[in-house]
Amino acid sequence: xxxxxxxxxxxxxxxxxxxxxxxxxxxxGYEALKKALAIQPKxxxxxxxxxxxxxxxEDVKVSGLRGRGGAGFSCxxxxxxxxxxSGKPIYLICNxxxxxxxxxxxxxxxxxxxxxxxxxxxxxxxxxDVKLAYIYIRGEFxxxxxxxxxxxxxxxxxxxxxxxxxxxGYDLEIHVHRGAGAYICGEETxxxxxxxxxxxxxxxxxxxxxxxxxxxxCPTIVNNVETLCHVKHVVMMGGAEYAKxxxxxxxxxxxxxxxxxxxxxxxxxxxxxxxxxxxxxxxxAGGLFEGRKLKAVIPGGSSxxxxxxxxxxxxxxxxxxxxxxEHEVDMLDLPYDFDSLMAAGSxxxxxxxxxxxxxxxxxxxxxxxxxxxxxxxxxxxxxxxxGSLWMSKTLHRMTHGQGRKQDADYxxxxxxxxxxxxTICAFGEACSWPVQSFxxxxxxxxxxxxxADExxxxADExxxxxxxxxAGPTAELKIAASPNH
Amino acid sequence: MVFARWFWTVKATGWRCIRSDFYMxxxxxxxxxxxxxxxVTHYPQKRSASLMFLHAIQEHFGYVSKEAIEWIAGxxxxxxxxxxxxxxxxxMFRQEPAGxxxxxxxxxxxxxxxxxxxxxxHFCEKLGLDSHAxxxxxxxxxxxxVEFVECLASCGTAPVMMCxxxxxEGVSNAxxxxxxxxxx
Ligand SMILES: Cc1cc2nc3c(=O)[nH]c(=O)nc-3n(C[C@H](O)[C@H](O)[C@H](O)COP(=O)(O)O)c2cc1C
Ligand code: SF4
Ligand code: FES
Numbered sequence: 001x002x003x004x005x006x007x008x009x010x011x012x013x014x015x016x017x018x019x020x021x022x023x024x025x026x027x028x029g030y031e032a033l034k035k036a037l038a039i040q041p042k043x044x045x046x047x048x049x050x051x052x053x054x055x056x057x058e059d060v061k062v063s064g065l066r067g068r069g070g071a072g073f074s075c076x077x078x079x080x081x082x083x084x085x086s087g088k089p090i091y092l093i094c095n096x097x098x099x100x101x102x103x104x105x106x107x108x109x110x111x112x113x114x115x116x117x118x119x120x121x122x123x124x125x126x127x128x129d130v131k132l133a134y135i136y137i138r139g140e141f142x143x144x145x146x147x148x149x150x151x152x153x154x155x156x157x158x159x160x161x162x163x164x165x166x167x168x169g170y171d172l173e174i175h176v177h178r179g180a181g182a183y184i185c186g187e188e189t190x191x192x193x194x195x196x197x198x199x200x201x202x203x204x205x206x207x208x209x210x211x212x213x214x215x216x217x218c219p220t221i222v223n224n225v226e227t228l229c230h231v232k233h234v235v236m237m238g239g240a241e242y243a244k245x246x247x248x249x250x251x252x253x254x255x256x257x258x259x260x261x262x263x264x265x266x267x268x269x270x271x272x273x274x275x276x277x278x279x280x281x282x283x284x285a286g287g288l289f290e291g292r293k294l295k296a297v298i299p300g301g302s303s304x305x306x307x308x309x310x311x312x313x314x315x316x317x318x319x320x321x322x323x324x325x326e327h328e329v330d331m332l333d334l335p336y337d338f339d340s341l342m343a344a345g346s347x348x349x350x351x352x353x354x355x356x357x358x359x360x361x362x363x364x365x366x367x368x369x370x371x372x373x374x375x376x377x378x379x380x381x382x383x384x385x386x387g388s389l390w391m392s393k394t395l396h397r398m399t400h401g402q403g404r405k406q407d408a409d410y411x412x413x414x415x416x417x418x419x420x421x422x423t424i425c426a427f428g429e430a431c432s433w434p435v436q437s438f439x440x441x442x443x444x445x446x447x448x449x450x451x452a453d454e455x456x457x458x459a460d461e462x463x464x465x466x467x468x469x470x471a472g473p474t475a476e477l478k479i480a481a482s483p484n485h
Numbered sequence: 486m487v488f489a490r491w492f493w494t495v496k497a498t499g500w501r502c503i504r505s506d507f508y509m510x511x512x513x514x515x516x517x518x519x520x521x522x523x524x525v526t527h528y529p530q531k532r533s534a535s536l537m538f539l540h541a542i543q544e545h546f547g548y549v550s551k552e553a554i555e556w557i558a559g560x561x562x563x564x565x566x567x568x569x570x571x572x573x574x575x576x577m578f579r580q581e582p583a584g585x586x587x588x589x590x591x592x593x594x595x596x597x598x599x600x601x602x603x604x605x606x607h608f609c610e611k612l613g614l615d616s617h618a619x620x621x622x623x624x625x626x627x628x629x630x631v632e633f634v635e636c637l638a639s640c641g642t643a644p645v646m647m648c649x650x651x652x653x654e655g656v657s658n659a660x661x662x663x664x665x666x667x668x669x
Pocket of ligand 1: 066068069070072075078096097098099100184185186188222224225227228425
């Protein structure tokens, strides 16, 4: 079994480790920043010179660092899209909105080791010639916002922030901006609108790619908390060295949040791709409760498509002769990395695994998630606003004894008509993927529930209409309480 | 002070607002106003400060009143609708006072699997509220409100909740009683 590999959370949980400056400095803090600021311009063989910031950007490319916020997009490539010729200021925003259900990794960093993130952020700003940056933190983290403000104040006092940082001539200011309870603020263009003081309505791309027309219509970089922490380590060890951690194209470590029906839910930092889904669930997270069997796993935050226990996938692997060999793997044997989960039709998303055992009613579980999406759609696009609500109302009805056997197909039909370019942002995908995968993979249970309700003969149109109105309580999960609580 | 407010409202919101300003006295303590003035300097455009203003106002007054909306609009050189549309969009802002202690129980999947519905029910039964209601409910004496909220990003320690700004994890019924006992 692979061990935990703690790079980002190296100190966070050590006894006596506190989020203040003195403690961070005692643990080698801000050395990477000093190193970054001291990089000298380099002359290339073709006679051109490469500035310090350019070298850092190159190193981040070499490191293979991929975004930890959801999409897994190459960080170096994202930075290379930034419009540097517009003459407008470039902004950087740290996405600390952590709101994808199942995810609780950024919370650990923000509350326990804020300076690591701030250092990563300052380096990233320096590398991209950013003079003003923001941390967008979700409104439900009031303590996190206070910790960050304190940490930023300490950093200003030490001149890691402010004018002429450590005598380098580089100026930077960072401010904390609080959200107010809307999930859509995690989507980068919604976040930008929110930071401009508006409703968090995502912007349509093209033309509003943040790298070109972002905050105040200026080039903007949005990166996740964990991604920015990694930048510090890339600079500290060098991109090539960093790339040796993890697996090819899936470099570095990743903090995986495991929750749901396991004995030891929690966050586990592992080398990307070195642990399988099964190891994360059964070894790190202690496996299922006694006497229960695995039913379903959501691998990358609630928006990722669910896996059914026992599901098999055909993956391609390079053989000794360099040719692709197809081999079959069980869901639990999938390496937990960006590419394998994508090849298996889902995604590692925000790195959050939600485990459900056989005591869970799958219809109720989906009803719970759909209610989340119906609540959180920003409402700009008709397919998303209406579709997410219809799905939630249908599932509400199904969990209140008023199901019909054709509901499964009805749900699929709605879900199939939301994503695929019909909406402004990826929330359209996020709300339909759970429905498509839950209903697609557990269809018999959805049909059985509808048939059972119809057979009871109680269902009549008036009751059905009442149940679809969404009135009454949210679907209560009738599972036995977890032994832990 | 009064003059300053007059000036702002005239400049930004026109006569209608001046009238309401006249009849309903709404004033922000000097220290809070100084903090807000400082916040504006964080942004190249004033409008950006509106969410932070709303947080500060709600923290101080307990909710965001119509007068507060107009006051913020005046301060940030916006129309009141620009602020009002934020209050109605962002779930954390409210237009009526809530209980002195606001209990927010996470409703989303991992917490639901960990027993958050039982926890919600426990609070409701203890406080004489309807355990089947989903939205915010406040006790008659105005002391407590209870509501379900979405994922609070601590799914590994389900079920979780907040009481005002304090966060609690792994909340058993016994722990819930303890939390209520501390609400003084
Ligand atoms: C509906 C939706 C919600 C999102 N929520 C978050 C979030 O809470 N935190 C986050 O870091 N990224 C979130 N993202 C991804 C961001 O849009 C963006 O891709 C990410 O912050 C980029 O950072 P990275 O490249 O470092 O991963 C969300 C995306 C969508 C479509
Ligand atoms: S897809 Fe949904 S969340 Fe995204 S912009 Fe459209 S309505 Fe809003
Ligand atoms: S589901 Fe409750 S904290 Fe995430």
